Amino acid sequence: MSSELAIRTEDLRRVFRTRKREAKKQKREVVALDGIAFEVPRGELFGVLGPNGAGKTTTIKILATLLTPTSGHAWVAGIDVATDPKAVRHHIGMVSGGETSGYGLLTVEENLWMFSQFYGMETRAARARIRELLAVVGLSDRAKTKIYHLSTGMRQKMNFVRGFLTEPEILFLDEPTLGLDVQTARTLRGFVSNWLREHPDRTILLTTHAMHEADELCERVAIIDRGRILACGAPSNLKRDLKHEDVVRLRIGGLEDVRPIVATVPSVSRFSQTAHDDCVEVDVILANDAVLTGLLAAVEAGGGTLLSLEKRAPTLEDVFLDVVGHGFEEPNGGGAS
């Protein structure tokens, strides 16, 4: 058993077959994971970053023994998840964000206590811990409320507490802040990093499609898209790797869509555009300044006005842009929404 590794996957593939009844038994195959391989040492907060449909939840479901891989292998706490799921379950915990699970007839406290009993926690210790965690997420005054009276956000917070309650050795957090307000999301992120600092032997695998979340929290991230890992490393390293290229943000007036114009400029490989009321905002990654001159000339020729230009330090967002390549000329392009 490679016990210094909390998680390891090897060429993990998962194909979903869906039958479309309307279309006369026509079968459709969705490749959710297309050969994922990564390793997470014990004590790490590892992030899986990717757009919707990238395969994040599928990865977590396989690691949490809810789904078997179509091929490839995965080990959690050194145990093969496909062959010995029961043994894996003694080492893990899981929280799925954006969902409202729980027994509606029970109070917040009862739901959590019941779950602690699945793990054989001593009742008194469990109650103390529940109180403590509810205070962290600001749910103390709801401890005695039946959860069908709670808002979605509150149930999500309870769900979050449930994940940490039993202090699992390896914790899977699937988009834990999905749908929560900014303040709450920040609180939970703060809690996650604190918890790991206080429990250095625990491991967290967190998925997110929020790049700043990955940037802020994770020691290392794997950027995935369409079931493949496109880049993996510490956020700072990933960003440093981009340094030799320039990240430039342009605000352009007088045009609604600059994509056709940029398409005429050679060697602008990475590109993203956000439309605003009065302008379009364009992020480009350029190999050198000469490209910028050509780009600006093309924009002007196309009837656009340059409102501002800003060179800035690369963010994880730029790394994402770079590796996912939303760009029009990318064969892989147009992925994320």
Place this chain on the structure above:
Amino acid sequence: MPSDRRFRETLRSFRVATWLGWQIESNWADPFVFAIYSLVKPLAGALILVFMYAAIAKGGVNSPLFPAVFVGNAMFIYVPAVLAGISWTIIDDREHYGMLKYVYTAPVSVFAYLVGRGVAKAAVATVAVVVTLLLGTLALSVPIRLAGIDWLLILGALVSGCAMLSLFGILLGGVTLVTARHNYGVGEAVAGGLYLLCGVVFPLETLPLWLEVVGRGLPITYWIEAVRRALLGAGSPAFNGLSNGALLGVVVGSTVVLAGLAVGTFRLAERRARARGLLDMQTMY
């Protein structure tokens, strides 16, 4: 896994599930609704039986067949309660509460958990069974007399019956695990079939031969027969050849066979559910 650890896990899962099941069953926001559900319904069932007899059987409730039918009918209250109860647990936990995946990822014995949830249903059913039997004894002259009850036989029948019904429930739970939408009635449907096949209201010998054979192959038939003998001192003529011991032996023996079948089916279903991603499926809500 060390066996004492597994034992503790099983016990714990059972205890928590029983507690949870009881919380859910006893959540009578409206005690009146609960009263209707758990008392009036079985009483109405008993009365329908009475009217049926009054209409078709010679002698009505005084027909010599009536006490056996009445007791069988009362005991059968357990069957849909436990069968449908356990398969509903799968659907409820998976799709209504969204908790099945968390139960699965926890160190929980799923069998003990399901049986625990069934216990609460059985407890509620027990109220209905007792009330029905009291009604029969007090108002319909069903000849159950405390002094005449074979306590050993009834104890044996109840213990083995609990095990048998739980296993049936697990078997159906396995089916529920891998069937998608609109199959949530499987427990009730199967219970309905068993009602006809197990000699509850229609004596086995009145069934067409092939159905009689099926009925004689089902442990519930023997279990109900054992309860009849324990309470009434006599059962249906169809089983006159079997002694009480032999009758219990059949129940226990078939329960053992059923155990293999149920556990095997459930494990297989689990594997399929994991392969197809059904453990956290959402189809109804």
